[in-house]
Amino acid sequence: MKRNLSFTFIIAAFCTLGCNKQLNTIPKDFISPVNYYQTEGQLNNALNGVYDPLGLESMYANGLLTYLSYGNDEGVWRASGQVTGPMVYNYDPSEANINNLWTAAYTGIGRANLLLDNIDKATAVATATRDVILAQALFLRAYYYFVLADNWGGVPLRLTAAQSAEDVDLPATPVADVYKQVVKDMETAEALLPTAEQWGPNSGGRVSKNTAAGILARVYLTMAGSPVNDKARYADALKWSKKVIDMGFNQLNADYSQVFINHCQDKYDVKESMWEVEFYGVKADAYNEVGYVGNRNGIASNNIDFPGYGYAFLYATSKLYKSYESRINATTKVEFSPDERRDWVVSPYTWNDATKTKTFLAVTATYDRFPGKWRRDLETNLPRNKNYSGVNFPLLRYSDVLLMFAEAENEINGPTVAALNALNQVRRRAYGKLKAGATNVTEADLTGLDKTTFFNAINAERMRELAFECLRNHDLKRWGLLQSTLKEFAADIKLNAPANRKFTAIIGDNIQDRHLFYPIPSREISLNKAIKQNQGW
Template identity: 40%
Template sequence: MKKIIIGTLSAMILFSGCSNFLKEDPTDFVAPVNYYKTEKEVFSALAGVYDILGNRAAYGRYLFFEMDMSDQCYMALSSTGQDIALYNYDIGDQKLVDTWSILYQGINRANMLLERIDQSDISETLRDNYKGEALFLRAYYYFLLTSNWGSVPLRLQSTKTPGEVDMKPAKLKDIYAQIIVDMTSAADLVGDVTAYKNAGRVSKSTVWGILARVNLKMAGAPLRDKSRYAEAKKWAEKVINLGYHTLNPDYTQVFKNHAQKVYDTKESIWEVEFSYMSGSQYEEGNVGSINGIGTSNKLVGYSYGAQKIMKPYYDSFGVGDLRRDWNINDYYYENEPATGRIVYAGNAAAIFYNRSASKWRREYEITPQKSVNTTTINFPLLRYADVLLMFAEADNMSPEGRSSQAEWCVNQVRQRGFGNLLPGAVPTANVDLPTGLDVVDFQEAIQKERSFELGFEGLRRHDLIRWGIFLQTMQGLKSYKASAAADYQYGFRTAENIKPRDTLFAVPRSEMVVNKLMEQNSGW
């Protein structure tokens, strides 16, 4: 693991991908014992904890692109046939190292702040808010670590010396127990969602919604603690019962808002914020440039369009579901300097496999200057639609039986997906789920609905794993290979490479070398 030395505190407040609300300037070197005194110092330290989210190795790119390859998409970049996105990689892969290291760096920053915040000269209310945010972020980084790597070292104190590297991985149930403790404590400390004008800050709604996600994971593979369904339902219900959150009537507008810096916290509860800073790409991410509609037209906004879709995903959408042609582009762009759109024509296999994950489109990006490789488009970490679907899933598994509210939650998402919530819409009939579905059929309906609604948002791979269907789903793609033209059959490399070990990533070689007590995941 990357060693983080406490003496280099100034590095902690140098931001890459930092949230818009945290526009603090880096300070000169100062000993930690003398830091964390004023509100500005504590706020700057907190900014350093948030900063991790926007790093390229986190939601700047890897967590929603290379590390979320699933049955919906394939990677169109690698010419070597070796990449974590292809489930064919060496344990020394730099992307593994970077993501592992950056998450532990965020944990260390949170630990440093939590150890010293009580010595600060700030009001009790602010101290509670900042402490709650740091606790939550530490827990969230552990959730990301354990979701991707399983059992990992549980470090709850900051690094004091360079030699503090040997540590055994904690038991999975102990890591989740700590995550629950931290997040539950944070829920009582952080501010209400209405206290903020943006979606970058962790609010009570954020904590409640992510607690639902964590508990659903605990209820699924590998822990399979069915008692957690009740907890997931409880936390999701708190978001719903708040009475503030609602679906944006226009599904496409949710993602246009991310590009236009419009904050609709009723729908998009928590986001990673990216921004343009005097021509520097330091504050930008890859949302819409590595994915998005591929084009070399710099007026529209250059995009590699490297997250290509699988035809089975396209075919899975129901007739009239507007989400299909937003999640998957139905047009491409004219060459520069023209900025017009050209609609796809015909149904040739090459057309389907050349389409891209297109939720975030640079034509809507508002920024003084569009960079070639990076963008200012925000990335959603929690949306209200997700909360509704999590409630429905947890309620469906309730020992008391599914309530009518579960069906209402799913149907609200579907009604919006088919355009029925748009002003003046002529409602599409037969959009709601059939009544009387049993537990298994209702669960399958939710699994499909999460794919339609939340595709390419960094959740699909983890959903498939917790449901225990990752391996069979991925290997099942191979039967579709013949549906792709020869030039696109390389897109099935991921399905062909997948093995049982791939429910977890390999522990990076650098960690295995440095930490003599670390254990490698099975299959490596």
């Protein structure tokens, strides 16, 4: 995607030199906090460095995209011989992907702390300009802590830059207190940030006031659920999701598939896709800001030029495919889904490598399908690279905000008209009822639900709407349903899946109570003498 931010951050190096009297001058080209953070350009370079970890392979370029967000009941690991790793709940504190995510998050935090500690040195920069930069750094630091708390629970909470390489002994702060700091920083940032409309139409990679409010709703819903279980936070989730809605700027794209086509074709739609991790280029150019979106979480292919190479690490599950409504055309007797999401989220075809054409799957082939949200044949940034793509990845969409509002409203007030309206907006778009000329626009609306059945509808709708956006495990954990859901899923696999797909039941066989949180990485345990290992590890 087009870069709004050029990630060219200069990391200051600190060293002590033994010198004689002839070598005691201060070098004019040495960059450190003493002589940096002076100009708007320097502040923006530092801010770019704070954004940068989002696009690292250890975060959304690969780690969170594949290894660390699956398997679950929407996506399972494709390799039958894969019996170790986080995707099959068989790992230990030395697991590289877990270590790398921890390091990436703390890298972002460290860079944010450096910028926040030094931003007031830029006295020649207008206060309003500094405030917007400060707000983004503060929000991003909070977001990295949110990732850490969501995955590890209590973690060391460092709010200023480390003073030396030996400054590493820091105990874990209880998870509830980490979240309190997260929302404090995010709310401070939200008050200072421009709106998405003020940022402009190509600003999906920047944090806006709209995005901050939407992510705050996500954080508060997390706090309301397991393991914090602070039910009073549902009111805060409702407040912040409602604020996004009441701004009146964000709206659903009438065509669900177009949201993801836009990602593939370097187009922004900040009304729907509110915040994205920005990737750009084909690795062989000067940008070097690429990820694996559509490659490792897409449709298998061995052709680089067309449709584009697909490692396809994941299968979409039969459960996900069958969760979308299915009907039989009365005239043709052909099965179809009136829910337009099904055949976009779960690919209805595979690629014939010999002919470079699509082979459409039989309706009964529910265990042989790939995720289809991001399709490499739609990429416009050419020539394609075998391993990488420049396709952006969404961190927050407006449909998620509507579903969070509906969930919070139901928890506080039950399935009110407002809750049903938010849920049904998402469903109407799914059934094509927001498109020009649509008829029978209330066809897909849900009605007559009580509080429990409304929650169950939210559970199912979030999986259908947000599949492969790295939110399913997060949702199941905060609902306290991760282990039970995966064990039920595994039981169904053993009973109903064909023999060559029964291996996917491994996730239900392996998952235990301890998998609610990752283990503290071995490297952190060895360096930080004040931290203790998470329970069960």
